[in-house]
Amino acid sequence: xxxxxxxxxxxxxxxxxxxxxxxxxxxxxxxxxxxxxxxxxxxxxxxxxxxxxxxxxxxxxxxxxxxxxxxxxxxxxxxxxxxxxxxxxxxxxxxxxxxxxxxxxxxxxxxxxxxxxxxxxxxxxxxxxxxxxxxxxxxxxxxxxxxxxxxxxxxxxxxxxxxxxx
Amino acid sequence: xxxxxxxxxxxxxxxxxxxxxxxxxxxxxxxxxxxxxxxxxxxxxxxxxxxxxxxxxxxxxxxxxxxxxxxxxxxxxxxxxxxxxxxxxxxxxxxxxxxxxxxxxxxxxxxxxxxxxxxxxxxxxxxxxxxxxxxxxxxxxxxxxxxxxxxxxxxxxxxxxxxxxxxxxxxxxxxxxxxxxxxxxxxxxxxxxxxxxxxxxxxxxxxxxxxxxxxxxxxxxxxxxxxxxxxxxxxxxxxxxxxxxxxxxxxxxxxxxxxxxxxxxxxxxxxxxxxxxxxxxxxxxxxxxxxxxxxxxxxxxxx
Numbered sequence: 001x002x003x004x005x006x007x008x009x010x011x012x013x014x015x016x017x018x019x020x021x022x023x024x025x026x027x028x029x030x031x032x033x034x035x036x037x038x039x040x041x042x043x044x045x046x047x048x049x050x051x052x053x054x055x056x057x058x059x060x061x062x063x064x065x066x067x068x069x070x071x072x073x074x075x076x077x078x079x080x081x082x083x084x085x086x087x088x089x090x091x092x093x094x095x096x097x098x099x100x101x102x103x104x105x106x107x108x109x110x111x112x113x114x115x116x117x118x119x120x121x122x123x124x125x126x127x128x129x130x131x132x133x134x135x136x137x138x139x140x141x142x143x144x145x146x147x148x149x150x151x152x153x154x155x156x157x158x159x160x161x162x163x164x165x166x
Numbered sequence: 167x168x169x170x171x172x173x174x175x176x177x178x179x180x181x182x183x184x185x186x187x188x189x190x191x192x193x194x195x196x197x198x199x200x201x202x203x204x205x206x207x208x209x210x211x212x213x214x215x216x217x218x219x220x221x222x223x224x225x226x227x228x229x230x231x232x233x234x235x236x237x238x239x240x241x242x243x244x245x246x247x248x249x250x251x252x253x254x255x256x257x258x259x260x261x262x263x264x265x266x267x268x269x270x271x272x273x274x275x276x277x278x279x280x281x282x283x284x285x286x287x288x289x290x291x292x293x294x295x296x297x298x299x300x301x302x303x304x305x306x307x308x309x310x311x312x313x314x315x316x317x318x319x320x321x322x323x324x325x326x327x328x329x330x331x332x333x334x335x336x337x338x339x340x341x342x343x344x345x346x347x348x349x350x351x352x353x354x355x356x357x358x359x360x361x362x363x364x365x366x367x368x369x370x371x372x373x374x375x376x377x378x379x380x381x382x383x384x385x386x387x388x389x390x391x392x393x394x395x396x397x398x399x400x401x402x403x404x405x406x407x408x409x410x411x412x413x414x415x416x417x418x419x420x421x422x423x424x425x426x427x428x429x430x431x432x433x434x435x436x437x438x439x440x441x442x443x444x445x446x447x448x449x450x451x452x453x454x455x456x457x458x459x460x461x462x463x464x465x466x467x468x469x
Contacts, residue, residue: 014228016396039364079410082403085361085396099232099400124267 006052007074010102010110011081013063020094021063026055028089029065033081040080048073056107062118066110074103206419208401209236209426211280211303211325212356212389215256221394223262228395230266230275236430237277238303240391244284252297255279278302278430282327285313291321303433305354311336318342318351324433325387327354328377330370338380347385350432352425353377356391357399357407374411383417387425 013029015021033053038046048070056066069077078100086095101117104110126135213225222239229237239261241253258265258277265274280303283291291306298304305325308314317326319342326346328334346353355377360370377386388408392398399407401422408418 014231014396016224075406075409078403079406082357082399082407083361083367095396097396097399098403100402100406101400120270124269 004052005071005105007069007071008056008104008107008110009067009069009074009078009081009100010104010114011065011067012099012101013065013087013096014099015063015094015096020092020096022060023089023092023094024058024060024063024087025089026058026065028087029058030055032084032087033067033077036084037077037080040083041076045077045080048077053077064114066107071105078103206401206423207235207427208233208422209238209430210234210389210392210398211236211238211278211387211426211429212240212354212391213237213398214391214393215239215241216393219261224395225392225398226262226275226277227266228398230268232398232400233269234401235268235271235273235275236426237275238280239277240280240282240305241301242282242284245290252281254297255281255300280305280325282307282325285309285317288313288316291317291323303429309335315339315342318346319349323351324429325352325354327356328373330356330359330373331366333369334373334376338376340380343381347381350385350428352385352387352429353381354387354389355411356389357404358391358393358397361397371411378412383413385425386413386417386421387429388418388421 013021013024030053033055034046034049037049041048051073052068052070054068056068058065081098081100084096084098086093088094102110102113104113126139210229213229216222226237239255241255243252258279262277265277267273268275279301281298281301282305284307285291286309303325304323305327306317306321306323307327307329308317309329314326314336317323343353355370355374357370359366361367388404388411390398390404404422405418408421409415413421
């Protein structure tokens with residue numbers, strides 16, 4: 001069966017100042033990854049990056065990003081990701097680092113992992129709530145696995161349509 | 167000394183078997199062995215100490231968020247003048263009030279104290295000195311070939327740090343490295359300087375590759391020498407960095423998980439006069455992902 005296989009890397013961008021996260025966009029992230037790969041692996045890495053690399057999805061509120069790499073060389077390109085120390089976006093330099101959470105063969109497996117991961121995060125946030133109203137909201141969100149006010153629902157729709165076209 | 171109580175889950179039984187040569191065992195050591203999860207336990211054994219409390223707090227919180235279950239705060243001591251005092255560690259409760267929970271596990275992060283002595287002469291490291299007592303881990307960083315040989319074969323340390331900030335002035339020989347592997351001493355490569363500067367990156371990779379050629383990938387740990395929270399990296403990223411340094415896949419993952427645990431077991435010889443390992447006697451199917459099951463702990467390399 002001939003099928004072009006890719007690896008989807010689910011990463012989280014950690015910044016020290018949460019307000020900086022909203023300034024990110026996917027072209028800035030793609031540029032930062034390409035620059036880092038070129039710095040570490042030189043011309044060979046830069047050439048590999050133009051095969052099938054792209055930023056599939058970026059959620060600026062939580063800092064989650066999906067990167068797609070070709071299956072044959074994803075480890076090499078992944079090894080350049082820890083060396084990213086900052087992203088330049090709209091003229092501003094945002095110091096950050098990438099933390100890889102999951103590697104999957106399809107977007108759907110990454111999405112399943114992300115849902116589990118987010119529920120764990122919500123569970124951890126629950127004891128830190130300040131008032132009953134937030135607690136109730138978070139409990140409801142965990143039970144129904146959607147959140148109002150965040151774009152997680154549109155995120156799921158986007159994923160469904162994108163993996164069909166993959 | 168921070169003693170933690172034994173956490174025993176009701177759903178499983180653990181059988182503790184004591185080797186015949188042992189007499190006493192400290193409770194802290196038993197907690198260390200008994201509380202391992204079935205998932206891999208990642209440790210970062212080198213987090214530089216700085217006097218700024220907020221910075222340390224954010225470092226430890228970031229480490230817990232990334233998934234490290236144990237962190238060791240490193241006090242670097244370089245004896246330049248005569249009669250310089252070894253720094254004494256700040257107690258953990260002063261440093262950070264409530265220990266944050268590790269991402270994905272149900273227990274808080276463990277914070278240990280570690281001392282690194284930078285040796286440029288043989289007299290710098292005094293074995294069995296009483297000032298080393300409050301530290302959980304001891305490390306030494308030799309700068310010449312003779313000191314490296316002495317550190318591998320004779321010195322009573324747990325970790326030998328490999329220089330990453332300049333070209334190694336000596337080559338690694340197989341004999342002292344094999345001697346230290348037999349004793350249970352590990353070599354440490356730290357990667358934070360590689361993140362800052364291009365020439366440091368080259369030196370780090372050069373020195374690490376030299377080391378891997380001589381030691382064949384055994385008894386190596388990878389750790390950050392992070393000063394800020396942004397210099398930490400997630401455990402799977404560090405495993406990938408190990409591939410760059412010349413380790414194989416399994417060796418690279420071991421460098422962040424089981425070798426680190428072996429170091430802690432080796433270091434606990436000061437407090438425990440015996441070795442205890444736990445064996446799983448009964449295992450029931452656990453539905454809840456927050457529960458932990460204790461696998462058979464690895465036996466340390468030296469009895």
